[in-house]
Amino acid sequence: MLRIPCPWCGPREEIEFRYGGQAHLAYPDNPGSLSDAEWADFLFMRDNPKGVWAERWMHNAGCRRWFNVVRSTVDHRISASYPMGAARPPEGDA
Amino acid sequence: MTEAPDRYWRAAEPKAAYDVVIVGAGGHGLATAYYLAKNHGITDVCVVEKGWLGGGNMARNTTVIRSNYLWDESAAIYEHSLKLWEGLEEALEFDMQFSQRGVLHLVHDLGSRRSSMRLVNANLLNGIDAEWLDAQQVKEFCPIMNVSPDVRYPVIGGTLQRRGGIARHDKVAWAFATRASELGVDIVEHAEVTGFARGPEGAVTGVETSRGTIRANKVALVAAGHSSVLASMAGLRLPIQSRPLQALVSALYQPVLNCVVMSNAVHVYVSQADKGELVMGAGIDAYNSYAQRGSFHVIEHQMAAAVELFPMFAHARMLRSWGGIVDVSPDASPIIGPTGIPGLFINCGWGTGGFKATPASGWALAETIAMGEASALARPYALERFSTGALIDEHGAAGVAH
Numbered sequence A: 001m002l003r004i005p006c007p008w009c010g011p012r013e014e015i016e017f018r019y020g021g022q023a024h025l026a027y028p029d030n031p032g033s034l035s036d037a038e039w040a041d042f043l044f045m046r047d048n049p050k051g052v053w054a055e056r057w058m059h060n061a062g063c064r065r066w067f068n069v070v071r072s073t074v075d076h077r078i079s080a081s082y083p084m085g086a087a088r089p090p091e092g093d094a
Numbered sequence B: 001m002t003e004a005p006d007r008y009w010r011a012a013e014p015k016a017a018y019d020v021v022i023v024g025a026g027g028h029g030l031a032t033a034y035y036l037a038k039n040h041g042i043t044d045v046c047v048v049e050k051g052w053l054g055g056g057n058m059a060r061n062t063t064v065i066r067s068n069y070l071w072d073e074s075a076a077i078y079e080h081s082l083k084l085w086e087g088l089e090e091a092l093e094f095d096m097q098f099s100q101r102g103v104l105h106l107v108h109d110l111g112s113r114r115s116s117m118r119l120v121n122a123n124l125l126n127g128i129d130a131e132w133l134d135a136q137q138v139k140e141f142c143p144i145m146n147v148s149p150d151v152r153y154p155v156i157g158g159t160l161q162r163r164g165g166i167a168r169h170d171k172v173a174w175a176f177a178t179r180a181s182e183l184g185v186d187i188v189e190h191a192e193v194t195g196f197a198r199g200p201e202g203a204v205t206g207v208e209t210s211r212g213t214i215r216a217n218k219v220a221l222v223a224a225g226h227s228s229v230l231a232s233m234a235g236l237r238l239p240i241q242s243r244p245l246q247a248l249v250s251a252l253y254q255p256v257l258n259c260v261v262m263s264n265a266v267h268v269y270v271s272q273a274d275k276g277e278l279v280m281g282a283g284i285d286a287y288n289s290y291a292q293r294g295s296f297h298v299i300e301h302q303m304a305a306a307v308e309l310f311p312m313f314a315h316a317r318m319l320r321s322w323g324g325i326v327d328v329s330p331d332a333s334p335i336i337g338p339t340g341i342p343g344l345f346i347n348c349g350w351g352t353g354g355f356k357a358t359p360a361s362g363w364a365l366a367e368t369i370a371m372g373e374a375s376a377l378a379r380p381y382a383l384e385r386f387s388t389g390a391l392i393d394e395h396g397a398a399g400v401a402h
Helices: A036-043 B027-040 B072-092 B110-125 B135-141 B169-182 B224-233 B296-309 B311-315 B355-371
Strands: A003-006 A010-013 A018-022 A052-058 A066-072 A078-083 B020-023 B045-048 B103-107 B131-134 B157-161 B186-188 B193-198 B204-209 B212-215 B218-221 B241-252 B260-263 B268-272 B277-284 B318-328 B335-338 B344-348
Touching (some): A003 A078, B020 B027, B020 B204, B027 B045, B027 B169, B027 B355, B072 B355, B103 B110, B103 B135, B110 B131, B131 B135, B135 B157, B169 B186, B169 B355, B204 B218, B218 B224, B218 B355, B224 B318, B224 B344, B260 B296, B335 B355
Parallel strands (some): B020 B045, B045 B186, B103 B260, B218 B344
Antiparallel strands (some): A052 A066, A066 A078, B103 B157, B204 B212, B241 B277, B241 B318, B260 B268, B268 B277
């Protein structure tokens, strides 16, 4: 069970949250001119690192807001949590 | 009891070069090597493995075998696999404790009843055995199940594939390894791939490993949960997310459960191994991970469902639980074929249900490597389907909700 720090509600148990996968994926600026391969890249291709990455969570059973978390996929350690729209904090600045 | 031999397969030192290198000595990688040698006469093959043979998901799965998937492309490859299973012990001359005891999928709501009946009809049209059972027939087929209407999620029926069943997973890996080794395939354990040798136009010309460089003009990645990590070393991005999938076994009991029971709605699947353990699989954890462990609440949820379906399981003691890392694809179907990088092939994305496909997965990838292009069995599973939109959506039949 992960303990996830919601930026608004504080640390809560994982069962209160819904996962949203990779963070900081921007909708294409020019959707009309994208090729099929570029659409595939936006819709389906994802980073999947063995290590630290930024991911989205939603506090489903709390404030129901989306936010981002920096977490290691190796030891599950969470080093940062920050509101949607904010930039990813630099490493070591948790 | 028959005595085991000292060794099943040759311990091999890696040579400098091979025709084909396969990364990953799990079931799919070993089956690929075996069929390359057996079906295509390609025996100058090396299987490299970062850990020990059959020690990844091959050692961690719940061994369910069935072919009752929805779409024609899936029916083709999973039914090919089941037909191979039906002759595999004879073909490999190896006891794998393959047992066609029937796989029962429970239905708890009207929506699932409609989709399950559609699945039965789709299976029958593809020549795959499938039956719809009402709750009473479910009870007759699996007498220890609680089909009372007075539970949280009553059983209202189920689909049954009588030809489905289980096999002893380790023995499957050992069988493919043994016969591939006899045909000349080198199996090199404790050799972790750290990069790729590249030639003109970026072609992959070999693998860099912790035991040195091994050259080959054809390299196949068959690494399940670690597929994205390997692919990224070659500059290839995949539509794959790695997630923990947990399972557990009970202590040993007298035979009580005569079939495989799965319930997608309440997230449990269970069978009883010949030795006596109840083998149970859980739902998938929500988050990306390479830790080979998941959250305990997932197991708790699974046990609650198991105890409601099988009240006598409340007396069972859990022996151990573990996790594997599964490679989940967007449409719950695998990715098999060339990668767009010359010399590099991939077989991944089997997610939560790769064990049953072991023989056909190896068969299809071996054909593809031998031909240098996707074979008929593999073609629908090309990486390009994410650009063309020809997805093969098997979330309904894949067994575990992702």
